[in-house]
Amino acid sequence: DTGVSQNPRHKITKRGQNVTFRCDPISEHNRLYWYRQTLGQGPEFLTYFQNEAQLEKSRLLSDRFSAERPKGSFSTLEIQRTEQGDSAMYLCANSRDGTDTQYFGPGTRLTVL
Amino acid sequence: ELKVEQNPLFLSMQEGKNYTIYCNYSTTSDRLYWYRQDPGKSLESLFVLLSNGAVKQEGRLMASLDTKARLSTLHITAAVHDLSATYFCAVDREGSSNTGKLIFGQGTTLQVKP
Numbered sequence: 042d043t044g045v046s047q048n049p050r051h052k053i054t055k056r057g058q059n060v061t062f063r064c065d066p067i068s069e070h071n072r073l074y075w076y077r078q079t080l081g082q083g084p085e086f087l088t089y090f091q092n093e094a095q096l097e098k099s100r101l102l103s104d105r106f107s108a109e110r111p112k113g114s115f116s117t118l119e120i121q122r123t124e125q126g127d128s129a130m131y132l133c134a135n136s137r138d139g140t141d142t143q144y145f146g147p148g149t150r151l152t153v154l
Numbered sequence: 155e156l157k158v159e160q161n162p163l164f165l166s167m168q169e170g171k172n173y174t175i176y177c178n179y180s181t182t183s184d185r186l187y188w189y190r191q192d193p194g195k196s197l198e199s200l201f202v203l204l205s206n207g208a209v210k211q212e213g214r215l216m217a218s219l220d221t222k223a224r225l226s227t228l229h230i231t232a233a234v235h236d237l238s239a240t241y242f243c244a245v246d247r248e249g250s251s252n253t254g255k256l257i258f259g260q261g262t263t264l265q266v267k268p
Contacts, residue, residue, distance in 0.1 A: 083242050083258025145197040
């Protein structure tokens with residue numbers, strides 16, 4: 042257990058529905074990252090926060106995806122109008138400025154039917 | 155575009171044997187990371203290599219980095235069943251900066267048989 046929690050752990054939804062995932066990082070870890078991992082692949086970077094500021098969004102993140110980190114604490118990732126191609130594991134990771142180790146949460150596995 | 159390639163992608167080995175996983179990357183970087191992932195679980199940090207020639211060891215695993223060759227290796231000594239997992243290497247997308255925006259390899263799934 043890295044101290045990073047994610048909820049829910051599993052989500053099954055129908056195509057076209059909206060879903061929201063939550064990540065609670067280790068306290069004092071000001072950097073927070075979202076990754077997506079599909080079966081048999083390594084994680085792919087989606088977006089990055091430093092404190093409450095979202096500093097970058099990957100081009101993998103379409104307009105249907107939005108992420109927030111109010112007050113620099115927990116973060117949410119919302120997917121609107123889900124598509125079957127969104128089915129994946131969504132991982133949250135965090136670290137502190139000046140350190141290199143990222144601590145990953147257990148992930149949220151999304152299945153879009 | 156930065157690419158990270160691992161070799162082999164799947165490795166089945168007997169307990170007690172030695173083997174090496176290779177990680178090649180396509181851009182200048184002196185920061186390389188190794189992670190382990192057990193089935194259905196998240197990623198666990200194994201090693202952080204921050205300079206050319208860096209070598210780190212933990213138990214039966216040893217990682218090294220050759221930035222000139224853009225190559226990192228993860229060497230397994232006298233494998234045991236508990237090492238069965240998928241191993242990923244990753245490079246910071248900005249090369250030598252610590253942005254945390256990691257590009258991962260495809261992963262090497264290691265299966266250690268008794």
